[in-house]
Amino acid sequence: MTWRNRNLYLIGLPGAGKSAIGRELSELLRRYRYSFVDLDIETERLAGQPIPEIFAKHGEARFRDLETQALLNVSTTNGSHYIIATGGGVMMKPLNRSIIRGSGIPIWIDVTVRDAAKNVLGDILRGKDRPLFxxxxxxxxxxxxxxxxxxxxxxxxxxxxxxxxxxVRGDERTPPELAKELLTALDKMSLHVALKPPHRTLLAHSALGDYPILVGSGIACRELSQTILDAGYTKAIVITDNNVDSLHGKELITKLQKEIRKQCDLYKIVIDAGEAKKSQETLGTILERLHEIDANRRSTLIVSFGGGVITDIAGFAASLYHRGLPLVHIPTTLLAQADAAIGGKTGIDMFGAKNLIGTFYPPRQILVDPLYLKTLPKRELHAGLAEVFKYALIGSADLWQSLAKSVRRLIRGVDTSYEEIIYSSIIEKLRYVEADEFERKQGIRELLNFGHTFGHALESASNYALLHGEAVLLGMRGAAWLSMKNKYIDEAAWIEIESVLGRIPIKGEIIFSVEDAVRMFKKDKKGSNRVILLRKIGEAFVDEISDAAVRETLEYLFTLA
Ligand SMILES: NC(=O)c1ccc[n+]([C@@H]2O[C@H](COP(=O)([O-])OP(=O)(O)OC[C@H]3O[C@@H](n4cnc5c(N)ncnc54)[C@H](O)[C@@H]3O)[C@@H](O)[C@H]2O)c1
Structure with a gap:
């Protein structure tokens, strides 16, 4: 893998000459679409004020937050690449280090303290205010x-x-000379160093603490071990199910052991796979094991490693034990990567009701590694696609267009485009979650229930013979049909939706009656008929519908099965 499609981050002491070398290097690399960015200037642009003023008015912590935001902004390049001169302290923050190694190549511009001091002094004499110096x-x-x-x-x-x-001879070289040498060094480096797979970083904002979501193929073990080392956890407990364990558990643990050596003890809790295990009994078993392992808030990390059942129940256990253990999600199904692991909801099913008991509990980090999807059964993959299409239909006509174009390919199996659609779905989900994190407002996070109101009725009536995603897929087709029937969307839009969603296979059998489904709808909605309908592709709203409309829509869905 060549360095020529990555950002180049120049790191090192203030006064190391990062900006001067970076500018020269960008000239040399212009034909490879590289341009120069000074992170301090980006940070000032973001803040709308010069750095000394940020320090004076808001303190260093605020400056560091802005610096991270500026780093995030430049890290997600679209086709073009940057040479970024960073501030001297940028590498002190684990999140910044992760953004840098995920999106580019960190290059240490190593100068003597004497030279750095000479340059900083020169800056100050030229009138530049350096608050830390x-x-x-x-x-x-x-x-x-x-x-x-x-x-x-x-x-x-x-x-x-x-x-x-x-x-070696101690002679001084000019920035253009240094830039040329650096270029040669980069080419030499690519002959000897295998570059690690890249990732993109999103920062999820939560009232209980912001957390990064890293998206990249082949990154899970590397980033998890780095997190363990950075935070100094001495115990890490991986909670997974038996399917994921037999396919990926050994590899995860072996790689982790290699990376973190003796610094952290690793444990594994394996539960049986399936929605039926998202139960009070399983929760009890997990909590008991946490107690045996003597988990504690300061030094124990919980790692949920699996589909939505695992991220839900492990997240719930983590939120309860010692009133909250640090948690990292590594979702392994499409549904969990694009949806279930994002947004901080945890829970279990109880008294015959799905997700009846649970908490809002943001993790410390989410590692989304689409490579895991390679082993996912096709039926699960198709079920996961339902949630991805949901995000497009309720909030992004652009995402819908690109999904509609690639639906055949997506159905065939996992390829590189999956990383892109997961990334887009996460961005979409975060919009709703951040606008209404604890679901206290009406009509915001509620829109995520598009397809779910009818879907839940079908899922329950089928006694879970339909997968959650399959039921949601049918539910969305029902809601789109009702939107057309009530003239919120025109027939052409409905036909377009049907022609795309109708391609996604549904394997679960409909062995129940319309009556069963209506009964389940009523039980689920507890008297209300609030459903999510479409105003157009990419825009949804909440509507209260009649009992007759509920029945008619469920009857229509039976004609599809
Ligand atoms: N918390 C939320 O916001 C939220 C949102 C949506 C859904 N959910 C929940 O998510 C759950 C459904 O999630 P799911 O569809 O991921 O179900 P799941 O966790 O049951 O996983 C589906 C199946 O795939 C297997 N599997 C997982 N990863 C695999 C891999 N990489 N290779 C091969 N097999 C693999 C599992 O063992 C399981 O058999 C439901 O309980 C639902 O309520 C939660």
């Missing part, structure tokens, strides 16, 4: 930089390329 004398400045280097060295050393700017 106000010093009474050159010696004090040098001492500040020396301390900084010792503190930051372990993180600078994580760079893929270590570029020492002082030469």
């Amino acid at each position: 106000r010093a009474a004398s050159a010696d004090e400045l040098k001492e500040k930089l020396r301390i900084l280097l010792e503190e930051r060295r372990p993180y600078y050393e994580q760079a893929t390329l270590h570029f020492v700017t002082r030469s």
Whole structure:
């Protein structure tokens, strides 16, 4: 894998010459569509004020948040690449390090403290205010930089390329010369270093703490071990089901063991697969094991590793034990990657009702690795597609267009386009979750129930012979039909929706009657007939419909089965 399709992040002490070298390098790489970005300037642009003012008015913590946001903005490049001169402290934050290694190549521009001090002093004399480097004398400045280097060295050393700017003979080289040398060093590096798979980072905002969602094929083990090492967890407990365990459990644990060596004890809790196990009994078993392992909030990480059943129940157990253990989700089904693991809802089924008991509990991180989908049975994959199409129909006509174009390919099986559609679905889901995190408002997160109101009735009436996604797929077709019948969307839009959704196979048998489905609808909705309908492709709304409309829609759905 060549470095030429990745961002190049120049890291190192203030005064290392990152901006000067970066500018020159971008000139040399112009034909490869590289351009130069100064992260400090991006941060100022984002804040709408200069850095000294951010420090003075809001403090360093605010500056660091803005810097991370600026980094996120430049990390998701679309076709073009950047050479980014970063601030000296950027590598101190685990999230920043993850964004950098996911989207590019960190290059340590290594200068002597003496040279760095000379350059910083030069900047100050030219009138640049450097709030972190106000010093009474050159010696004090040098001492500040020396301390900084010792503190930051372990993180600078994580760079893929270590570029020492002082030469053996001690002669000074100009930025254009250094840029040329760096280019040669990069080419040499690609001959010896196998670049790690990239990932994209999204930051989910939660009132209980923001958390990153990393999306990339082949990243799960690497990023999980890094998280364990960064946070210093001494115990990690992987909760999974027997299917996922037999396919991927051993590999995950072996790779983790290799990466984290003796720093963290690994445990595994394996439950039987299936919705029936999202129960009080299983929850009890998990909590008992957490107690045996002596899990605690400070040093134990819970890793949910599986489909939506696992992310729901492991998330719920994590939220309960010791009033909340740190949690990382590694969803392994399409449904869980695009939907169930996102948004912080956890829970179990009880008293015959789905998700009756649960919590809102945001994880510390979500690692979405589409490589796991390669082993997912086709039927599960198709069921997962339902939720992806749901996000398009309720909120994004653009996503709908691109899904509609590729529906045949998506049905055939997993390819690289899956990563893209999962990424887009997560962005869509986050819009609803962030607007109404705890589902207290009407008509926002509620829209995510598109297809679910009729779907739940069918799922329950089938006694779960229909997979959740299959039932939702039918439910969406029912809701689209009703939207057309009530003249909210025109017939052409309905035909378009049918021609796309109708292609997705449904394997579950409909062995129940319309009466059963109506009964289940009533039980599920507890007297209300609130459903989500479409105003157009890409826009949904909440509507209260009549009993007759409920029955008619369910009758229509039976004609499809
Ligand atoms: N919390 C939420 O916001 C939310 C949202 C939507 C759905 N959900 C819940 O998600 C659950 C459904 O999720 P699901 O469809 O992922 O079900 P699931 O967890 O039961 O997984 C489906 C099947 O796929 C297997 N599997 C998982 N990963 C695999 C892989 N990589 N290769 C091969 N087999 C694999 C599982 O063992 C299982 O048999 C439901 O309980 C639903 O209520 C929750």
